[in-house]
Amino acid sequence: MTANTIKVVCSNCNLRELCMPVGLSSEQMDRIDEMVATRRKIKRGGALFRNGEAFTSLYAIRTGFFKTSVATEDGRDQVTGFQMAGEIIGLDGIVNDQHSCDAIALEDAEVCVMPYSKLEELSREVNALQHHVHKVMSREIVREHGVMLLLGSMRAEERLAAFLLNLVQRLHARGFSQSELILRMTREEIGSYLGLKLETVSRTFSKFADDGVIEVKQRHVRILDTHKLQSMINSQQCAA
């Protein structure tokens, strides 16, 4: 763990705007670099943390793609989100000092470890960091409101359209295509997130393809008509 543990330098990280506050002095940046002292690699299928594990740190995703999920006692589970580079994961653990969901890597991934106690300490001294932490948590709350709206009031086609648009939008913000994406998750995981069965997800993909809205080949999706997808979300009747 000497040569392998690369010294992380947030100040040079190309994800800085995504996971760090802006407008810091170099002295403040140094202190953050110091806090984020280690990285951790997770293999595809591996867990960053699991429900019940002690909470020690938040994680900023450097590379890779995660899902988080919660489970009922009787074994059903619900994917609560998909996270990509620059996003923060682990906020659920603060309230009870233990994690209440699983975070699983959907492809080989690497995260920056931010020990929570150090983060608290440092955000008392760096106002911008304090505010940033609050914003990250607030953003997660607002995101979940959106998912509740989706699960509570949308039909299958609207849900999938919203899901696809959300994904490409986030990927686009990271420099990827606005119209093409590779799904890192299975139909079942998409279904769990959207409150649908995998067959329904598959059928809906096929219908979108028939309608000429997207092209689907396994996990490769190309969006042909963004506007039509948009309009499906905002109008009751799901475009014929």
Added chain:
Amino acid sequence: MTANTIKVVCSNCNLRELCMPVGLSSEQMDRIDEMVATRRKIKRGGALFRNGEAFTSLYAIRTGFFKTSVATEDGRDQVTGFQMAGEIIGLDGIVNDQHSCDAIALEDAEVCVMPYSKLEELSREVNALQHHVHKVMSREIVREHGVMLLLGSMRAEERLAAFLLNLVQRLHARGFSQSELILRMTREEIGSYLGLKLETVSRTFSKFADDGVIEVKQRHVRILDTHKLQSMINSQQCAA
């Protein structure tokens, strides 16, 4: 606004354990009392804040009952939560400096106003307050995970059972009965929260009553068999 604006004193508030950190020195308590300088009354049906309004403060509910809801462009809306005394409301506003949902009083209510800038300032100095704020936000995130699980994977009876149990549990923590409650919201609002239509909510109430699990008379509900309600949530088949 002189005689009416009663000086709020958190240190004497009987909701203290619900909305404030514990183990503060009296000097720290004084500073918090000072931050929470005002209260605000909201009439039944009135809004504490609305989607799009500038965010300035968080609110601790002193008395009364609120719902929060988000809306789509085409007019559908989704109740995202019901809040009661001791709970904190307004966290959604931090990320974009404006609120992204409506907070409506379901009965005459009173809230303590906590200006956010002061809260940030003070939580830099009082570690327990800083941690408390983080916990409140984390708790909200975890709560929403639970709602997503409910909306994404439960059937109507399970949803309503979970809803009722959650309500009485929170009311019980505030000194009310474990088995009796008065609903402050309409069937439609319950339905919106649970992703069901009001008719389905009504039918499910009737079914529970027929099964002898609860007694329902309008908004007055008495739980006759808590254990049976519990078991409905944890087992696939919804008890006959």
Added chain:
DNA sequence: CGTCTCTTTGAAGCTAGTCAACTCTCGTGG
């Protein structure tokens, strides 16, 4: 090259939604 997982597609079934009629409660005003 065979096995395993993921995905697609079809057919049948069921849950919750829709539409509609009726009842109940409560507040208001004659």
Added chain:
DNA sequence: CCACGAGAGTTGACTAGCTTCAAAGAGACG
């Protein structure tokens, strides 16, 4: 004080949309 009306809730009949069950096809990987 009672009648009336509005809003909320209940119930029935019918329907739409998603799930379930089943079987077969497509890649991925040892």
